[in-house]
Amino acid sequence: MTTNLLYKMIRSAEQMLSLAWRAVYEEKQEELEHMFKMHGDRAYGVWIQAFMAIVSEQLITDGYVVKPGFNLQNSIENWGPPEERERCIWYPVHMADGTPLGTMVLQVYHSHTAFFMPRSPRFIGLEATAREDIIAALSKPSNRVRWDRVDDPLPLPGDHPSYASRWEYATDVSLGECLDQGNWMLDEALSHWGRYGWELVSITSTASQTIGFFKRPAR
Incomplete structure (x- = not known):
């Protein structure tokens, strides 16, 4: 209640x-x-x-x-x-x-x-x-963090710096499974991301999964 x-x-x-x-x-x-x-x-x-x-x-x-x-x-x-x-x-x-x-x-x-x-x-x-x-x-x-939020920002002030390069990031937790299947599967997975402009920048392993971190210029 x-x-x-x-x-x-x-x-x-x-x-x-x-x-x-x-x-x-x-x-x-x-x-x-x-x-x-x-x-x-x-x-x-x-x-x-x-x-x-x-x-x-x-x-x-x-x-x-x-x-x-x-x-x-x-x-x-x-x-x-x-x-x-x-x-x-x-x-x-x-x-x-x-x-x-x-x-x-x-x-x-x-x-x-x-x-x-x-x-x-x-x-x-x-x-x-x-x-x-x-x-x-x-x-x-x-x-x-809420991905469904609708923001209502103010316009950038005139003295606020602008940035030519902006990036977006994503993660993939399936890379460990690809490694288990052999290098060809990993190549395919990475190429899948690459076709859409994503670059693998880091990879880390936890007790339960392998996580790949990708980035590309923000669109």
Whole structure:
């Protein structure tokens, strides 16, 4: 029951978030861009505090207890290149009677080279409530990465660097089976990838499988 309520709350929060983050950016764009030039990532904290106040107010109206703002201690940023860093900020959520509901995690992608959000922020719901359990859950890509998400990014700012070379990557876990069948099978498998522009750049083995890593210029 609690799990269902948590994800119902997350869906409601995401609807408000989709409007609030952009509205705050558009209202404070000049101020935030200037702040970034002067103080760096502090500008993102100001932006997050502003739109989370809007989201939290609605959640409180809906009967949930959540503390607004941005507490750096309740966040982690371990992933991505400087142009698209991923920070996760968590907010414990309770029912009005004090019953713990779970944790609402705000996932923010942001650039360290300009005030820019390469992807729209979103919420993740976690049943974990203890700090160490939250960090452990967020350390698993399956809890953070969603291939079905529809992003609503901002246009690149004029001072944001552009990159002539962009790459996409893919993995294949069947190469070990090809090796078992002989070199001719491996040749065929690699040629299959090569016909579509993919280049094998690395291969590694785990206890259960052999993984090939491929890349090609992004299309």
